[in-house]
Amino acid sequence: MTIDVRSDTVTRPTPAMLEAMMAAPVGDDVYGEDETVNALQTLAAETFGMDAALFCPSGTMTNQIAIKLHTQPGDEVICDALSHTYLYEGGGIAFHSGASVRTLPDTHGRFTAKHVKDNVNNRNDAHLPWTRLVTVENTVNKAGGCCWELSELKAIRQTCDEHSLGLHLDGARLYNAIVAKNHKPSEFGTLFHTISLCLSKGLGAPVGSLLLGSREHIARAHRLRKLMGGGMRQAGYLAAAGLYGLQHHVTRLADDHAKARHVASEIASLPYVASVLPVETNIVIFNLIDTVPVDGYLRYLSDNGVRAGSMGKQTVRFVFHLDVSDAQTSQLIEVARRFA
Numbered sequence: 003m004t005i006d007v008r009s010d011t012v013t014r015p016t017p018a019m020l021e022a023m024m025a026a027p028v029g030d031d032v033y034g035e036d037e038t039v040n041a042l043q044t045l046a047a048e049t050f051g052m053d054a055a056l057f058c059p060s061g062t063m064t065n066q067i068a069i070k071l072h073t074q075p076g077d078e079v080i081c082d083a084l085s086h087t088y089l090y091e092g093g094g095i096a097f098h099s100g101a102s103v104r105t106l107p108d109t110h111g112r113f114t115a116k117h118v119k120d121n122v123n124n125r126n127d128a129h130l131p132w133t134r135l136v137t138v139e140n141t142v143n144k145a146g147g148c149c150w151e152l153s154e155l156k157a158i159r160q161t162c163d164e165h166s167l168g169l170h171l172d173g174a175r176l177y178n179a180i181v182a183k184n185h186k187p188s189e190f191g192t193l194f195h196t197i198s199l200c201l202s203k204g205l206g207a208p209v210g211s212l213l214l215g216s217r218e219h220i221a222r223a224h225r226l227r228k229l230m231g232g233g234m235r236q237a238g239y240l241a242a243a244g245l246y247g248l249q250h251h252v253t254r255l256a257d258d259h260a261k262a263r264h265v266a267s268e269i270a271s272l273p274y275v276a277s278v279l280p281v282e283t284n285i286v287i288f289n290l291i292d293t294v295p296v297d298g299y300l301r302y303l304s305d306n307g308v309r310a311g312s313m314g315k316q317t318v319r320f321v322f323h324l325d326v327s328d329a330q331t332s333q334l335i336e337v338a339r340r341f342a
């Protein structure tokens with residue numbers, strides 16, 4: 003059987019998750035009448051100590067709705083140069099919000115309050131876009147799944163308050179950070195104005211993300227979701243998978259992290275591996291030496307039953323998840339060792 007470590011989005015619902023989906027009471031969610039969607043939204047909002055939540059088809063949608071909530075065309079968003087909202091959402095910030103982006107270079111996914119402060123435009127200068135929003139990603143996918151320190155996030159929130167900026171969290175893998183760093187969800191709920199939380203990554207649901215925020219933000223988000231074509235009808239079948247994931251698949255994320263650490267330590271000494279990013283959660287990112295082309299390496303892995311992805315020139319990514327067993331992890335290491 004193929005070992006698929008391209009992403010933690012590739013998981014299939016477990017039998018128990020499927021059972022929960024099939025048993026879900028449903029209704030028309032565009033009218034707010036789907037009991038299971040409502041239960042999922044209530045559970046998530048309560049868990050994070052936020053007013054309300056909205057179930058959406060994808061993390062891209064929850065991020066883009068959030069950015070639109072915080073900005074007007076002509077405003078500017080500050081984010082790290084590696085952030086998903088900027089790199090991998092199809093230019094959505096320009097398309098949906100008409101906002102410009104100030105990327106912070108060389109901060110490798112995690113920046114400081116000073117970086118924010120130094121990049122806020124002067125609102126009295128008519129030449130400049132108004133800085134309105136800071137987006138943070140936790141864990142940082144492209145920086146190897148690393149986690150933020152709460153102390154830095156608190157400092158950033160303070161700077162945002164001083165400059166009247168919104169603070170949004172792309173928490174596609176927030177539960178990986180919560181488990182790895184032993185945080186409480188509510189610690190993020192009090193720091194961020196809006197949070198996007200993916201259910202279809204480490205938590206194992208087939209579809210869905212939640213946007214969390216104030217009652218006013220979520221009421222406006224409801225309208226924006228419809229505008230973007232994301233209003234779903236009997237969505238409770240999908241929400242049931244997310245509910246199941248939140249209730250049963252959080253603590254087990256530690257297993258994925260242990261597998262990632264193990265694989266990273268095994269491959270670090272292989273002669274064709276130039277460097278491996280430190281592993282904090284479920285992602286292993288490593289660089290091949292210059293003489294090994296990444297395409298050839300990925301083809302070799304694929305020919306030997308391992309599907310992996312690249313994150314740029316010479317860079318390979320393995321992501322561990324619910325559907326990678328201990329035996330497959332050992333097999334993956336064996337395949338990596340045999341590469342000549």
Ligand SMILES: Cc1ncc(COP(=O)(O)O)c(C=O)c1O
Nearest residue numbers: 060061062063086139143172174
């Ligand atoms: C960090 C991050 N944010 C957002 C997303 C978007 O999620 P979706 O694929 O559900 O649109 C992803 C997807 O991989 C991601 O890795």
